[in-house]
Amino acid sequence: MGDNTFGNHLKITSFGESHGVLIGVIVDGMPAGINFSLDLIQKELNMRKPGQSHLATPRDELDKAQILSGIFNNKTTGAPICLIIKNEDIDSTKYEKFRELLRPSHIDYSALKKYGGFADYRGSGRFSGRITAGFVMAGALAKQILRKHNIYIIAYTKGIGSIVDDRYYDFKELERWFSIREKSMVRSLNPELSKDMIKKIEIVRNAGDSIGGLIKCVAINFPAGVGGPLFNSIESNLSKAIFSIPAIKGIEFGAGFNAAKMKGSEHNDPWIIKDGKILTEKNDSGGIIGGISTGMPIEFTVAIKPTPSVEVSQKTVNIKTMKEDLIQIEGKHDPCIVPRAVIVVEAMTAIVLLDYLLLEGKISSVIES
Numbered sequence: 001m002g003d004n005t006f007g008n009h010l011k012i013t014s015f016g017e018s019h020g021v022l023i024g025v026i027v028d029g030m031p032a033g034i035n036f037s038l039d040l041i042q043k044e045l046n047m048r049k050p051g052q053s054h055l056a057t058p059r060d061e062l063d064k065a066q067i068l069s070g071i072f073n074n075k076t077t078g079a080p081i082c083l084i085i086k087n088e089d090i091d092s093t094k095y096e097k098f099r100e101l102l103r104p105s106h107i108d109y110s111a112l113k114k115y116g117g118f119a120d121y122r123g124s125g126r127f128s129g130r131i132t133a134g135f136v137m138a139g140a141l142a143k144q145i146l147r148k149h150n151i152y153i154i155a156y157t158k159g160i161g162s163i164v165d166d167r168y169y170d171f172k173e174l175e176r177w178f179s180i181r182e183k184s185m186v187r188s189l190n191p192e193l194s195k196d197m198i199k200k201i202e203i204v205r206n207a208g209d210s211i212g213g214l215i216k217c218v219a220i221n222f223p224a225g226v227g228g229p230l231f232n233s234i235e236s237n238l239s240k241a242i243f244s245i246p247a248i249k250g251i252e253f254g255a256g257f258n259a260a261k262m263k264g265s266e267h268n269d270p271w272i273i274k275d276g277k278i279l280t281e282k283n284d285s286g287g288i289i290g291g292i293s294t295g296m297p298i299e300f301t302v303a304i305k306p307t308p309s310v311e312v313s314q315k316t317v318n319i320k321t322m323k324e325d326l327i328q329i330e331g332k333h334d335p336c337i338v339p340r341a342v343i344v345v346e347a348m349t350a351i352v353l354l355d356y357l358l359l360e361g362k363i364s365s366v367i368e369s
């Protein structure tokens with residue numbers, strides 16, 4: 001399998017370039033018979049869209065989802081589903097100079113070594129965050145099926161720079177949290193911290209710089225007993241999916257790196273019985289033990305690096321002259337990738353979890369809705 005297809009039973013194939021004609025995804029392996037809602041897909045895409053607020057890149061794109069195949073009489077048919085968005089706001093002139101002047105911590109040098117200078121460099125081509133619009137469209141479909149099985153996924157901004165939301169959310173009133181997140185420009189669940197996070201992004205943006213952050217993702221009601229102890233562990237497959245999102249630099253499940261500082265008696269999640277069900281009293285395991293789901297919420301946090309394209313002057317190399325040089329990056333860029341990546345993390349999680357349920361026969365290949 002090459003670089004562009006992901007999944008086992010449910011496969012997504014990503015295609016398109018940032019400044020080409022379009023961006024798209026082919027979703028193969030979806031059950032037949034599901035009511036198809038382009039509106040639901042569009043709602044999710046709008047949360048990733050550029051230009052949503054002054055905190056995102058001003059690239060002016062409608063990101064209007066179009067369906068090309070796999071739907072008949074408004075239902076999924078079981079055939080591959082092809083979804084696209086067109087690219088409209090294209091100005092590739094700013095990218096010419098990066099063929100010589102390497103952007104620090106961007107893809108110019110590694111792509112040159114890999115593709116010998118033939119890769120589409122316009123708008124960073126296949127390396128652009130825009131590629132993730134395809135992930136979001138596929139994820140919206142996957143979520144629709146998961147919801148029918150009472151499985152819900154919510155991701156939110158946990159941190160921007162050193163501003164971190166350490167509150168623990170039990171997500172009992174999920175719709176309320178979705179609505180709070182929608183109202184927050186940074187996709188936070190904490191209105192007070194949201195203001196500080198916005199301020200932080202404004203400060204770095206005004207200084208021509210960028211900032212990173214944290215996204216937390218929680219999947220609720222995923223059944224116990226799914227996954228595998230080794231190469232099919234839920235952590236392995238989720239990590240692979242999450243690291244396919246550009247700019248992600250870390251992932252931790254449950255207590256994550258904090259577990260390294262804890263004693264066994266602190267980290268262990270005591271088993272309890274509640275309403276006749278076996279649960280754990282807390283969830284430092286992040287809903288996964290031995291690579292297999294426990295039935296507790298699957299919980300993980302990802303670290304997003306600061307956007308590499310910054311206006312402040314940085315040291316680099318000119319590969320034509322083979323001399324060290326300085327670079328200042330203009331153009332349309334996100335001062336912080338985190339708010340737009342929240343829905344992408346949610347989408348990739350939905351794709352992985354649905355893939356498991358289809359593969360392990362927990363969801364059938366025909367679902368009438």
Ligand SMILES: Cc1cc2nc3c(=O)[nH]c(=O)nc-3n(C[C@H](O)[C@H](O)[C@H](O)COP(=O)(O)O)c2cc1C
Nearest residue numbers: 127128129246247248307308309333334337340341
């Ligand atoms: C939603 C989203 C938006 C992004 N926007 C930008 C951007 O405006 N400018 C930029 O330089 N990088 C942006 N990136 C990140 C780059 O695509 C990424 O850093 C680059 O391809 C290098 O890959 P790596 O960071 O995973 O190593 C964005 C990523 C995502 C997920």
